[in-house]
Amino acid sequence: MMVLTLKDFEQTYFYKTELIQLCKVYGLPTYGTKAELNKYLTLYLSGTPACDIKVNRKHTTSRNKTKITLETKILGEGFSFNQEARKLFAEYFGKEKFSFKKEMAVIKRQAEHNGETKMTVRDLLERYQEMVGQGNVLRETAEEATYQWNNFVRDFCKSSESQNYHQKLKVAAILWEKVKNSKNDKKFEASLVQKYEKNISNYMNK
Secondary structure, eight states, X not given: OOOOXXXXXXXXXXXXXHHHHHHHHHTOOOOSOHHHHHHHHHHHHTXXXXXXXXXXXXXXXXXXXXXXXTTSBSSSSOOXXXXXXXXXXXXXXXXXXXXXXXXXXXXXXXXXXXXXXXXXXXXXXXXXHHHHHTTXXXXXXXXXXXXXXXXXXXXXXXXXXXXXXXXXXXXXXXXXXXXXXXXXXXSOOXXXXXXXXXXXXXXXXX
């Protein structure tokens, strides 16, 4: 296994399932929120022995239930990349729909590591825009692309729409190509079948 450094960890986007696997490898706690798993790994890669890294979950306070705004601090005030944040970000960027970017997760993780407790949601968004403006956009890793493709195929094959087609993998590949080259979330949605019906009509059951 390739040695993972703290720098590599902070500059790479990991899904929660991948964080859990890393925690298992290093003998760290494997349950908790994504932010907690990130914290365990950051401590370990910073030199803290695995045996000294314990689960330390604080009780949720009423402050954590406060509606988030651009002035909400991203640390210590219950902020997470959830549906409420998605709505706020969509309003900020003037879009009807918004997909979180992995650069945002990296910025938050770096803030946690550096103890930037005063960083607000506005600061996070402005730092993200600076990264994009400077061309510092993180490239999609081969592992991430594979993960997304596998989930896309699984969800398509489980859908009722897929039952209308033979060569399901071929149909999934055509739909995936359309999604992959769009700005939409890289996941299967039933509406894709109708949207690209002409592209996959040759594979319909007769």
